[in-house]
Amino acid sequence: MKIVCIGGGPAGLYFALLMKRLDPAHDITVVERNRPYDTFGWGVVFSDATLDNMTQWDPETAAEVRQAFNHWDDIELHVKDEVIRSGGHGFVGIGRKKLLNILQARCEQLGVQLVFEADVVSDEEFPDADLIIASDGINSRIRTRHEAVFKPDIVTRPNRYLWLGTHKLYDAFTFLFEKTEHGWFQAHIYKFDANTSTLIVECPEHVWLAHGLDKADQAESIAFCERLFAKNLQGAALMTNARHLRGSAWLNFQRVKCAQWSLFNGHSHVVLMGDAVHTAHFAIGSGTKLAIEDAIELTRQFKELGDTAEQIPAVLARYQALRHIDVLRLQNAAWNAMEWFEVCGERYCDQLPPPQFMYSMLTRSQRISHENLRLRDAGWLGGYERWFAEQAGVAVAPGRAAPPPMFTPYTVRSVTLKNRVVVSPMAQYSCVDGLPADYHLMHLGARAMGGAGMVFAEMTCVSPDARITPGCPGLWNTPQRNGWKRIVDHVHTWSDAKIALQIGHAGAKGSTRVAWEGIDQPVREADGGWPLISASPQQYLDGVSDWSRAMTREDMDRVRDDFVRSTGWAAEAGFDWLELHCAHGYLLSSFISPLTNRREDDYGGSLENRLRYPLEVFRAVRAAWPADRPMSVRISAHDWVEGGITPDDAVQIARAFKAAGADMIDCSSGQVSKQEKPVYGRMFQTPFSDRVRNEAGIATIAVGAISEADHVNSIIAAGRADLCAVARPHLANPAWTLTEAARIGYLDVAWPRQYTSGKVQLERNLERERQLAAQAAALNAPRGGDA
Numbered sequence: 001m002k003i004v005c006i007g008g009g010p011a012g013l014y015f016a017l018l019m020k021r022l023d024p025a026h027d028i029t030v031v032e033r034n035r036p037y038d039t040f041g042w043g044v045v046f047s048d049a050t051l052d053n054m055t056q057w058d059p060e061t062a063a064e065v066r067q068a069f070n071h072w073d074d075i076e077l078h079v080k081d082e083v084i085r086s087g088g089h090g091f092v093g094i095g096r097k098k099l100l101n102i103l104q105a106r107c108e109q110l111g112v113q114l115v116f117e118a119d120v121v122s123d124e125e126f127p128d129a130d131l132i133i134a135s136d137g138i139n140s141r142i143r144t145r146h147e148a149v150f151k152p153d154i155v156t157r158p159n160r161y162l163w164l165g166t167h168k169l170y171d172a173f174t175f176l177f178e179k180t181e182h183g184w185f186q187a188h189i190y191k192f193d194a195n196t197s198t199l200i201v202e203c204p205e206h207v208w209l210a211h212g213l214d215k216a217d218q219a220e221s222i223a224f225c226e227r228l229f230a231k232n233l234q235g236a237a238l239m240t241n242a243r244h245l246r247g248s249a250w251l252n253f254q255r256v257k258c259a260q261w262s263l264f265n266g267h268s269h270v271v272l273m274g275d276a277v278h279t280a281h282f283a284i285g286s287g288t289k290l291a292i293e294d295a296i297e298l299t300r301q302f303k304e305l306g307d308t309a310e311q312i313p314a315v316l317a318r319y320q321a322l323r324h325i326d327v328l329r330l331q332n333a334a335w336n337a338m339e340w341f342e343v344c345g346e347r348y349c350d351q352l353p354p355p356q357f358m359y360s361m362l363t364r365s366q367r368i369s370h371e372n373l374r375l376r377d378a379g380w381l382g383g384y385e386r387w388f389a390e391q392a393g394v395a396v397a398p399g400r401a402a403p404p405p406m407f408t409p410y411t412v413r414s415v416t417l418k419n420r421v422v423v424s425p426m427a428q429y430s431c432v433d434g435l436p437a438d439y440h441l442m443h444l445g446a447r448a449m450g451g452a453g454m455v456f457a458e459m460t461c462v463s464p465d466a467r468i469t470p471g472c473p474g475l476w477n478t479p480q481r482n483g484w485k486r487i488v489d490h491v492h493t494w495s496d497a498k499i500a501l502q503i504g505h506a507g508a509k510g511s512t513r514v515a516w517e518g519i520d521q522p523v524r525e526a527d528g529g530w531p532l533i534s535a536s537p538q539q540y541l542d543g544v545s546d547w548s549r550a551m552t553r554e555d556m557d558r559v560r561d562d563f564v565r566s567t568g569w570a571a572e573a574g575f576d577w578l579e580l581h582c583a584h585g586y587l588l589s590s591f592i593s594p595l596t597n598r599r600e601d602d603y604g605g606s607l608e609n610r611l612r613y614p615l616e617v618f619r620a621v622r623a624a625w626p627a628d629r630p631m632s633v634r635i636s637a638h639d640w641v642e643g644g645i646t647p648d649d650a651v652q653i654a655r656a657f658k659a660a661g662a663d664m665i666d667c668s669s670g671q672v673s674k675q676e677k678p679v680y681g682r683m684f685q686t687p688f689s690d691r692v693r694n695e696a697g698i699a700t701i702a703v704g705a706i707s708e709a710d711h712v713n714s715i716i717a718a719g720r721a722d723l724c725a726v727a728r729p730h731l732a733n734p735a736w737t738l739t740e741a742a743r744i745g746y747l748d749v750a751w752p753r754q755y756t757s758g759k760v761q762l763e764r765n766l767e768r769e770r771q772l773a774a775q776a777a778a779l780n781a782p783r784g785g786d787a
Contacts, residue, residue, distance in 0.1 A: 004031065006123070018299040036114070073089055095193045158204065174187075180207070185201060222238050351694045356718070412630035421726055437483055484575070563617050584668065584671035593673075703725035
């Protein structure tokens, strides 16, 4: 095949040499606009795994890189006059110029033609090429020329960064955080050769502007950074090699991803590679990794399907189908890490103590979890767990391991939960006339004995017309109060769990069938349904649901008083905790969201007005609820619909409820509109909890796709929430919390004494599984001489 690589960066050079190595008969040319040894930037970073992958595909190049690289395991944090170090992270740093020189020399050795100082404008310049690799960088001309086909999605991020070098040498991947009168700056630093380290300075746009750096030239910006980090630099100078950039060298990161990666231009097949097709933020050092692994994967497909011109269409289709999954995974991780650095000055630097700040930074991409940290550096994590336990009031005896974060206690007002796990309120639709009876005694009682710190009863309705379905529980009469008291007493007698009640009003989502008879399908009034009220007239399912009418002031008074009456009975029933449901499109939520509140009076319009009635209800309920018992509020922190509630709004909502006396915000999302387009994934709502907790300054409950102990430990340890609500896993296994404790090897957790023999057997069986898994891994490990 005749192959032309436009752009002589890592992607183009490495693909060229791999394909030449695959078949020396291939005619391969790399065309680069710069001179042979020109390069901009300083060092580049990739992981041990990428280097291992390179070793499999071209041992000679990998050996050269290994000789030139600087390897380190440690990450070191400097913040608030503290220095914290953690090991086991495995990075490789190498000078960008050195890496390119190695790749250029290997290309020449294999017979790849290198052409420099050739400025390519179009792929049409190579009509005789079978395959054109457009590895021409983030500002790819080829991508722009075929924009209608490639469909690039380019997002410019708000932070400013400056890529510098220094002759001060660092023996760890180092992060410096310095606060100025205008805000926080951070530096990402790593050594990449025997004499030089890369130092990337980053800050939010408003901080950059406040310091006048938009008006500074490169020399002035360097002098500013030298003063800013003088304590750490200890006299070492900072350097730039971006003299080719006019004016300021401060940049904004651009995230690039393309819907289509390849096309046929009438003469040649053209495929984007490296930064031309996808970028990943330097916060996880992944740009070079992406480029190298792009080259490897495309070569792999040619090797498997055949490296002939006839196979190019099949190869390119399979390449994108397979590679885009790994790229998306890494881009998502890089996005998470990038966002962490973008908001850390506002959200974490001042709020979190240095040890927790370090934990949050290490887990910022969500690819590194609590147990993964244990594998990387058990000593550091053990020390952190001890520190975290001490903050929670747990005295850890010398020589004993601290409890994992999820098993530390948590106190609000007079109530102390034994751990950080709560059973989320889950609708069961199993009451008659709102009366909780034997089913709820069994359901809640079983989960109270399953190890969670607290069990939530499902949303309990404050009046008959507040129900979602005819099967929903209520608290509008004394028999219901007595039914709940029987359940509360049972939980308190037979477990050490606390029990909480969530009260709410369905609003426009009421008068529907129980889930298994048709979720959200209406029960007509002739069949026992009831009229609906909400903030504004609404039909939840277009053309299906009954219409609600807008509440009058008289309705508001009645419903507020219903909430207060139910609150008094909840206190008499003995509940430990109360939650007000202001989420998911139910009545109080319908006032908060602009999607469902179109009122033109004092209760509509601005967010302040839309919160007016929910806050009125909250204050009345809080006044009626015993002062020594906690009260939380569940909110939808994101409507997932354009024009609806956003995470920005959620912070303001949380601040309003905090000012009114809320102890905690339960951060859910969605279910307000059927037009929603949520982005699901593990722990997908935890970022809302993280933001509310650390920006609004109020404790939070994280909820949503939290399904294993590792999730809970990671969330709690990082300060992303104070409690985790676990829902469906508790339906599958009422003893989920006890099972997860055994699964992670934490044995110092009490089981109901009647179940002690089950504890011993479960722990023994899980330990046997771990041993067998370790033996299998040892048997499957590569031996000396293996390929």
